[in-house]
Amino acid sequence: MAPNTASLSNDRAAMRVTIGDMAAALGLTKSTVSRALNGYPDISDNTKLRVKRMAEDLNYMPLSHAQAIKTGRTRSLGLVLQLSDHDAQRPFLAEFLAGVSAGASTEGYTLTVASADNDIHLIDTFRNLLRDGKADGFILPRAMVDDLRVSMFRDADVPFVLYGRQDNDTGCAWFDVRGEDAMHDAVRHLANLGHSRIGFINGGTIYNYAGLRRDGFVRGMAASGLNFAPELVIEDAMTPEDGARIGARLLDLPNRLTAIVCAVDRVALGVYKAAEERGMKVGTDLSVVAYDGIHEGAHAQPPLTTYSVDNRQAGARLATLLIRRIGGEPPEALRETVAATFLERGSTGPAPQSAHT
Template identity: 70%
Template sequence: MQPHATSMSKPARRVTISDMADALGLTKSTVSRAMNGYTDISPATQLRVKRMAEQMNYQPLSHAQAIKTGRTRALGFVLQLSDHDAHRPFLAEFLAGLSAGASDEGYTLTVASADSDATLFDTFRSLRRDGKADGFVLPRAMVRDPRVALLREMDVPFVLYGRQDDPKGCSWFDIRGEDAIHEAVLHLAELGHSRIAFINGGTKYSYARLRHQGFVSGMAEAGLDVDPDLVIENKVTLAEGQAAAATLLEAAAPPTAIVCAVDRVALGVYRAAAQRGLSIGSDLSVTGYDGIEDGTHVHPALTTFAVDNRDAGARLAKLLIRRLRGEDPETLRETASAQFINRGSTGPRHDKCRNNISMGGKQ
């Protein structure tokens, strides 16, 4: 009598690195390094190994990999809640890009927060100590960046969203904000403006110095002199933009156009202009930078330079993974352009701004 067949069967044996190596005729070490993207393995061999892994349905044990390599295949990102716009609306797009870029390479993203500068360092140390991040993406590079100093000291890989004056050992992705501000000046000069003011962003950040350089170079190319009285630094919020614009518009010879390093400051300029009976786009031209959604809801909509934050996040994730795989950090530096969005907040020069102020338009 034949035994009854059973529907129960033994689970398929898990495919191992040894199985892969035998099938490919390679050493286990070569297969392992190819799977982890090490640069000493040729791209052709890496592709061959990864195709075989798909054919054999090879699934690495993440815990075993972490023990063997000391890596958890996780990227770290620490949100600084003390920043003036830590909950900025474009953060969601940036994090989505980071997560997608990590996932494409088989990594995960660990997000933590620090509620003060004092706790920031402890957060980095704890994520590294607890094996929750192999390296870090650092948003908004600073001129003297204490995060860079700490991670250099800890010998932990990192990439910056922004550039550094001391570039040794630094990788980064950045948007060329200086080019955008330069273009904004030329745009206004072509419209006939010659008294062009500049309200810069936070001077502790690297972007502010670069955007200031862009303003100066744009004025030089347009054949215009920079009036120091029309340049205001270190303004990042709507209220600060409003106050800075009030100072500019109450000058004896006010500007007819204002270039702003960040959109929120530009929206503050709208308020200051409204208080003085000035119409944006006709009496006073304004440009911003960031491309935040709020700029589409004012009237007229803000002329600005938009940044693809999702793409920035994805590119930073991939740069950090390449650094983790052993590439020279100083070869991992990329930049991109912001997109000019020409809306209604700029127009031909009109002298109502000056006339209105001189006739008592400050009430």
């Protein structure tokens, strides 16, 4: 039987549609409609879809304050940005926030954003948001090796989702881009161009991604039949200045390498400077591959070959996963990874002939 919406249509302009109105139209209890709207796992997907469509048809808008009192939820997602991060203000952040906001609003949630200056302030900020009931759960960008945020939310039984992964994955939901596969494929790309002596400049080892990307590089060397040389691997580089300094160190080695893989685009741009200072042309004398897909890389000379990350998509998926976690889905069912997109540009080319003589 089709829902009886006719009796409500004349009242829409005069009064707010209530859960009771929808329940009567659907032939369901108010409790079932409420639980369907809030994504509870004990409600079937078919019932959730019926309720969602009815809410759209009747232009149902919940009173967030009343809903928070009844359910203990604010329908808000929390995000705390640590301003001391090396690239906290960079353009990718705008894309990421736009994605999170879009993903939240699609499900009728809002986004609460706060900032912190350091690790201590970060934890205090989270505690204040929890105390004041500002968010139902939190998105945690930049998964760390020893992540105090994860420990805190586990202990408090607060829903969270990581942008990144954790080795100790108990209670962890996440969305991540497989940077380790990108590093593996970067080596394979260079090996196919004839490079055999390849350096690797990794990112900050406090972040969980660094270990994954290092492992990907090592796997790529093995898969290409190349000898792994520990002296050609240097870690904890995050800025162009780091890239210039470490690039100079690698390029000044007696047995000169012909290619460098960088775990971070901004570091690769510093390697460009080190190469230029030594009269080397990137893409001809030295090949460089990196990871992130920042705008500066596209405008470098030559444009940087890199593995691009869709931060807007990542933000949207993190919001969706967190809302599902808030709705009661187990974290083990909320783990997604995607591949980065390879952008082959001018910074890679065949190994110089002198490298084979």
